[in-house]
Amino acid sequence: MKKSLFLNIDFIMQLLMFICCASIVFYRVVVLQSILLIILSILVLIKNIKSFKLNKKNWPFITLGIFLSTIYIINYDQSISLKKIGESLMLFIIPVLSNNFFITNNKIINKKNLLIFYSICVSFLCLYIINFYFYYSPHHKYDWYLARFFIELFLKFHSTYIGVWVGVSVFILIDVLLKIKNNLLGILSIVIMIIIQISTLLILNTRMALYSIIIISLINSLLFLNKKQKIYGLIITLTLITSILVFTNRYKEDTLFVVKNSIVNSPRYPIYYCSLKLIKDSFWIGNNPTTLQTKQNDCYTCLHHKELAEKDTNSHSQYFDFFLKGGVFLFIAFIIMLFHKLKYTLQTKNYLYFSISLFFCFAFLTENILSRQYGLFIYFFVDLIFINVVFDEAHRNNK
Structure with a gap:
């Protein structure tokens, strides 16, 4: 008997992606986006975990996800660490499990x-x-x-x-x-x-x-x-x-x-100065994320920028953020992951994914994009759609 379309896991995952897009119009519905992303992540794991194999292309993504999860387990209490671990899985591990995400017989999806x-x-x-x-x-x-x-x-x-x-x-x-x-x-x-x-x-x-x-x-x-x-x-x-x-x-x-x-x-200047100072102070292992903002605020106060301290101003750079939280090794892992994306998107001639990946590289210079739900959503959304071209020969040349 032919399987019902709405019981097809491929159709359900891709339908959820359309609902995620629709939520953009009602942009304040952050909770809905979070729930949809969690459901999508679970479905991707169910569908592809058995066929997944570690190789030279996906190891930087897996390494970064494990590295971040370890930092969160060590430094946060259980309720916060579980949330942070979930975010690191969605950002860096689950997308690389999404092989053949868009192979479906349905012409609409x-x-x-x-x-x-x-x-x-x-x-x-x-x-x-x-x-x-x-x-x-x-x-x-x-x-x-x-x-x-x-x-x-x-x-x-x-x-x-x-x-x-x-x-x-x-x-x-x-x-x-x-x-x-x-x-x-x-x-x-x-x-x-x-x-x-x-x-x-x-x-x-x-x-x-x-x-x-x-x-x-x-x-x-x-x-x-x-x-x-x-x-x-x-x-x-x-x-x-x-x-x-x-x-x-x-x-x-x-x-x-x-x-x-x-x-x-x-x-x-004071934001980047304080970030670099804290990086220098904890170059190898990084700072405890739970006390990081306090250290940054103290630095702002010493520079006579109390308004930055009062607003809990973060590092305003995703590169600095990972360096501050995980030291030089987490920073290097993040850079290698981005480099792999740019390298393989060029090799596979997928210029759209190359452009978007490079766009994120620029955006990371001036903002902690992956620290908020809005940034996490768009990064996960893009990678879930495109990252297959990095790992799968069948997706070359935008096929």
């Missing part, structure tokens, strides 16, 4: 449709932000700082994470745009979504997301595209650069600040 659906959901979120921006224009009078303050205050969503969600979506849309042929309506729809999403990044002044999109677009245009696609890529890149310079004042202010002031006066 597939990778391309899921990615487009994700971008559509992000576009709806962007439209909501744009509408809010113009609705509150009498209050912020189009001042970028006040506008961002109002958006983050009332929407209760750090713009950095919106920037990461949107950045991933922009690369997906560009990839789809370059592959569309003889479909004017499809091309127009994709272009409109790109414009909406880039406009949101400009409104929020998410510098790292915008800079990363520009740099990665240039890399792709110069190295990986054919002559016709290079022209499109360069046009998109130049349009982005022009838009950023024309429609926002933040980058002009940043440039003037660097010219007129010492780097010591930069708002990021």
Whole structure:
């Protein structure tokens, strides 16, 4: 007897991924995202744990997950350590078990449709932000700082994470745009979504997301595209650069600040100074995560930056965060894992996953992306979809 579609584990997992995407529109439903991610993780383990084999490609991911879990077991009490261990499993181990995640006979549930659906959901979120921006224009009078303050205050969503969600979506849309042929309506729809999403990044002044999109677009245009696609890529890149310079004042202010002031006066200086100081003090084994924030706050206070201490400001760098918590060995394991992603995505010619992986590498420079649910969600979502191309020969060349 033919198995019911809704009893098929592949269908259930991929349907849950669509529900995860839909939750983006209702972005405050963090609890729902957490539950869905946990269910997905369990299903992936049930389906693939027996066929999993350790090899030279996946050992950095497994090592990093075990390393982090060990740190959490040692330093946290049981209730917190279990949560943290679960996060490390979702981030670094479970995705490498997800072989053949999208092999299914159902035509509705597939990778391309899921990615487009994700971008559509992000576009709806962007439209909501744009509408809010113009609705509150009498209050912020189009001042970028006040506008961002109002958006983050009332929407209760750090713009950095919106920037990461949107950045991933922009690369997906560009990839789809370059592959569309003889479909004017499809091309127009994709272009409109790109414009909406880039406009949101400009409104929020998410510098790292915008800079990363520009740099990665240039890399792709110069190295990986054919002559016709290079022209499109360069046009998109130049349009982005022009838009950023024309429609926002933040980058002009940043440039003037660097010219007129010492780097010591930069708002990021005390954050990175204290992070590097604590790294130096515990270079080999790292700091106890439960007392790390207290040490950082004490350092901020010594530098006469009490406002940073009062806000419990973290290291604002995922690289620093792992170095601080696990020392040089955890830091090296994290770097090797990222290097493996970039290396094998290039070897398998999956330029979309390469672009998104490089985008995360840039995003990790300025924010602890993997320390919050919003960042954990998008990182897990991307890897669960794409990481097979690193390990499976059948996924080469975007097949």
